[in-house]
Amino acid sequence: MKFVIVLVWAFILLFPMLGIEGGRFVWDRVLKVMAVITAAGMLVLIYHYFLKGLSFRPKTFDASTKYRPPRKLLIGLGLAGVLALPWIADNYTCDIAINVLIYISLGLGLNIVIGLAGLLDLGYIAFYAVGAYTYALLNTNFGVPFWLALPVGCVISAGVGAFIGYPTLKMRGDYLAIVTLGFGEIIRIVLNNWDSVTKGPNGILGIKAPGLFYPVVENGSIAFAHLYLKNLIWMYYLILAIAVLIMLAVYRLNTSRIGRAWMAVREDETAAELTGIHTTRMKLYAYMLGAIFAGFAGAFFAAKVRYVNPSSFIFLESALVLCIVVLGGMGSIRGIIIGAVAIIVLPEMFRGLALYRMAAFGGAMTAMMVFRPEGLLPAKRKAQEVEMERKTANIS
């Protein structure tokens, strides 16, 4: 039933974008797109019920009785597909894939701050900017190579994270959100106006791509040759490696002591403190770690585009990353991957709609809030939480 409502709604939403062209209606295009959406929706629904049917068992709390596709196989297939992508896709697709991976890294970092520690951060992109500018400045001024600038960028991002975190972490909820929002803007404005260092709105040109030394045998002795990873394919593998690294880190963190401490802080600060958790320090850790991941992504961004300017780090970007986290499902790695794909790829697909694509985007986000407040693929814990809130709402 809901599905039909969504369809009608999608129709109303998409109609002005697809149907009106040059002052007249173009019905066939609308119908075609609607047909595709309907078919896709049906497929998802069928898949959903199919899985449900398979997993139907007497109700127990033992999760192992639930049907699960063999996990290793899925991961293997996914990995193979991801590795093969640059060889089978064109440059345009590859570029978008790189973008998606950048945003996955950012989303996972922000997820630590918001999803695990429960601190609403609206200025997250500032750390991304710090990472990018660190590499840009170090490289253009001192010729520091990427691999050295990467850890330096992380340290500086973490430092900035701690610097902003320390005075603000006494605030909660909305107030924290406002302060972080302001902080994000401050960083951008500083970058924009500090002409002598950052060259202001002109940005920094001539950043070198990351290099790689590889051994070659020359006249019987081994020498090292240097190769700049300028190629899009190399960039793709580099960001893939970074994203996978971050994924592994987040996966481990989720079940670690610190991860649990973050959740406790999110749930009830006083109770957390009474069990011996240094709550301020935990929040600082969350901030710093989130900042480090953003710093990674930022340094990569600068190395890939080989040009940075402040307009890459506007508030909209923070909002976009936040959307990824919320859309995908807070606290879930899979969810964030899906979220990043959706947020980056969908607008690309709607590029033909030009100005309207952001409206479609907003519509999709609103639909999410109505129909799946826990996100597309929420973390198990989070899904339970939303479910429980519904139940308690029903009772009261």
Place this chain on the structure above:
Amino acid sequence: MLSVEDIHTYYGHIHALKGISLEVKEKEIICLIGSNGAGKSTTLMTVNGILHPSEGRILFLGQDITTLPADKIAGLGITQVPEGRRILPRLSVEDNLEMGAFLVKDKKEIRKNRDEVYELFPLLAKRRKQQGGTLSGGEQQMLAIGRALMSKPKLLLLDEPSLGLAPLIVEKIFDIIRHINESGTTIFLVEQNANMALGISGNAYVMESGIITLKGPAKDLAKDEAIRKAYLGED
């Protein structure tokens, strides 16, 4: 073990504790009783470091802990079961318990402590995957106590464990408190339910608007005319 010496605590401008002194000896149960707003919870909060006294000092095992932050004090072996239980409602029973073991770094020890808690509260073992918030009040209190025991505290502070529970459950909880004490944990109990509290305690203190008005062995206080009138509902 714990000695509180003439502490004064303020909530902003409100002078909540006006010179409280008390003594907790190793392996005993002491209770602090009094009516609403007397300052019982404030006393506990000052001991565990959420609040800090403006005057006086607090010694634990000979160490001055007056100005230590809450997490350090927890690290020394003082754990509190907070008023109103304050379990983490959206995490599972097991996650809640593991939370309590935050200070224990050894995984084997955590597992051992958890099994002991499950032994003490078989009900929790049955509900280990359930969310804390879906438990009944009594079960939540058990979970809160279990969580506090996960760090193997030397001194357990209990703030109104009987709050909002049915009389039968209250008796069960107090049985468990006695049991915990018998296995070697010192207990500092704050209660409004004076009858139950005096029943299991060795020494007792009575508090009224920020000062201690009476103290002595719980048995004697339970016979005291004034107490019977004020807290035990007799006339």
